[in-house]
Amino acid sequence: SDASLICRDLLAFEYMKRVCQHFESSPDLGSALVLHIELLLQRGKELLAKQKTENIITGHYTGKQLAPEALSCLHVLLWDQGSKHYEAGNYAEALEWYNYSVSFFKSGQIEPNLGKLQRNRASCFLQLQQLEKAKDAIREAERCDPESIFTLFGIYKIAILESNTEKAVEALSSMGLLSKSPLCNEDKLLVPETAASYLLSLAAQIAVENGKQEAAMKALEVLCQTSNDEAQVVTALRCLVRLVFSTTDESAERRDVNLDVLLPYLKMALQTLSRQSQMAAEQRTEAANWFRKTAWNSALQCEGSPDRMRDFFVLSYQLSLLCPTDRVLLMGQKTCLLMAAAASLELCRNSPYSAQVEEELTQALEHIQTCWEVWKTLKASESFPSDPTDSLLLLYEFETRAKLNDTKVEMILESILELENVDAKVLETMAALAMEAPAYFPRLCKKALRIALSLHKKQSQPDLAHCSKCIHDLIKLSLPSGVAEVEARALAEVWDYFEEALSIISAAPDVFPEMETLWLLTQAWNMGIMLYSLNQYMEAEKWCGLAMSFVHHLGFLRESYEAQMSDLYSKILDQLDKAKKNTMEN
Known part of the structure; x- marks a missing residue:
């Protein structure tokens, strides 16, 4: 019955009291006193237990110290009592029990257990919003146990509350270094789990709650670097990605900074997910897909930054x-590789040729080759009649190989011509790329331009601007650049291009660009003058006559050019007559 229990408790306590009095001078008295306190606490008589503890503290400083074993048992009782009150939210009460324990340590004493105790006191002070006292306690903890990850965590928490981000980050870095060492089991007074990863996760949470994004990101970074749990690392990386995108600053400068911060997180995610791990296959796939989409969306923000x-x-x-592979994923892979190749080529176009550019081009070629494989897989299961991928891949491969001075460019041109619908504009682009430094394939360029011109002319309504451009480029490529290059075969080829231009102008005189007509006139006339200077009067007459044919298609410039050229043309004709007479006389 309750009455008998009460009676038994009274008898037990009375007996303990008598034992303590009887063995007051015995060295084992301390054990009895500690047992008495333990019984009081078990029966919920905290006030009496406090009185007994205070008596022991008084005795400790008046020559009646407990034996080391008994004192250790008392510390355990006091810490357990403090822990119980802390977990119940009675922080002032918890602090009182921890203070009892502190009372047994000498001033200036250095011992890891004292460091542990001071950390617990600091946590109580923080809960009671007594920041300065918490700082004093954590300083004592650092003095006693500086190499403890838990001490560093306390320093970190206070730094966050004081908005001292630099100190908080420094503490996290030290925690990262210490976390690689084996951890001793911490008492369970305040921390329910002892793993460094738990403390780092908690550090990140504290920083976020206090609006300290830099510290939160540092905590998660250290966690990723030190944790062996792939699932935990993946979760931390997701948090980091979200923190990067949480900024409200939408300026281009801030965006670029964020993208540079984000890139190594995604690389780490790839590295982590690529390892053989204990993660479930479904969890691994879901995470890979999440990071894949994040990388894709980030790439779309990189306009103007081809390297990113x-x-x-x-x-x-x-x-x-x-x-898992499906049609949507394959289409995404194809686009990724196409865009990666395009970005690499854009980088190379804007950079002087170097070993680094050559390496970039080689990588671009690898992306193109892989993209061909993905594209073939897609086409094996369905048709894509209006998809430009074939043309784009051939164009990118042509440019890459041309810049690498690879003779396979000729095969690529042939592949373009084998396409079902050859686009003249693609051929014009290839022609330009064939001559864009460091590439130099003039014969290939002219071939592409001739075919492009032919395709334009076959249209029901030819694009005269493009026709003009093709002819312009063909003439520019074929004209002799000096006296040494003037020879009959070259002149015959370029003559044909001029006549082609003249026929197009004659067919649509009001549409053909006048400045282009003037350019053709000038080139033909200059060729005639060069031949005249070489005493090739018949050829000179022929070319100057061709130039005069273009004069008739000028607009408001016609009168001016006609007057200037007619005088010189007459002199050429006179010189030609003299040459003929001399030939007949001889």
């Missing part, structure tokens, strides 16, 4: 390899 765009698209492709 290339890196993000390549990452998106690499992450997609960790996902």
Whole structure:
């Protein structure tokens, strides 16, 4: 019955009291006193237990110290009591019990257990919003136990509350270094889990709650670097990605900074997910798909920054390899590789040729070759009649190989011509690329231009601007650049291009650009003058006559040019007559 229990408790306590009095001078008295306190606490008589504890503290400083074993048992009781009150939210009460324990340590004493105790006191002070006292306690903890990850965590928490981000980040870095060492089991007074990863996760949470994004990101970064749990690392990386995108600053400068911060997180995600791990296959696939989409969306923000765009698209492709293959995924892979190749080529166009550019081109070629494989897989299951991928891939491969001075460019031109619908504009682009430094394939360029011109002329309504451009480029490529290059075969070829131009102008005189007509006139006339200077009067007459044919198609410039050229043309004709007479006389 309750009455008998009460009676038994009274008898037990009375007996303990008598034992303590009887063995007051015995060295084992301390054990009895500690047992008495333990019984009081078990029966919920905290006030009496406090009185007994205070008596022991008084005795400790008046020559009646407990034996080391008994004192250790008392510390355990006091810490357990403090922990119980802390977990119940009675922080002032918890602090009182911890203070009892502190009372047994000498001033200036250095011992890891004291460091642990001071950390617990600091946590109580923080809960009671007594920041200065918490700082004093954590300083004592640092003095006693500086190499403890838990001490560093306390320093970190206070730094966050004081908005001292630099100190908080410094503490996190030290935590990262210490976390690689084996951890001793911490008492369970305040921290329910002892793993460094738990403390780092908690550090990130505290920073976010206090609006300290830099510290939160540092905590998560250290966690990613030190944790062996792939699932935990992946979760931390997701949090980091979200923190990067949480900024409200939408300026281009801030966007670029964020993208540069984001890239290594995605690379780490790829590295983590690529390892053989304990993660469930479904969890791994879901994470890979999430990071793949993040890389894709990031690439789309990289307009004007081809190097970033290339890196993000390549990452998106690499992450997609960790996902189950289907049509949507293959289409995404194709686009990633196409865009990566395009970005690499754009970088090369804007840079002087170097070993680095050559390496970039080689990588672009690898992306193109891989894209061909993906594209073939897609086409094996369905048709894509209006998809420009074939033309784009051939164009990119042509440019890459041309810049690498690869003779396979001729085969690529032939592949373009084998397409079902050859686009004249693609051929014009290839022609330009064939001559864009460091590439130099004039014969290939002219071939592409001739075919492009032919395709334009076959249209029901030919595009005269494009026709004009093709002829212009053909003439520019074929005209002798000096006296040494003037020979009959070259002149015959370029003559044909001029006549082609003249026929187009004659067919649509009001549409053909006048400045282009003037350019043709000038080139033909200059060729005639060069031949005249070489005493090739018959050829000179022929070319100058061709130039005069273009004069008739000038608009308001006709009168001016006609007057200037007629005088010189008459002199050429006179000189030609003299040459003929001399020939007959001889």
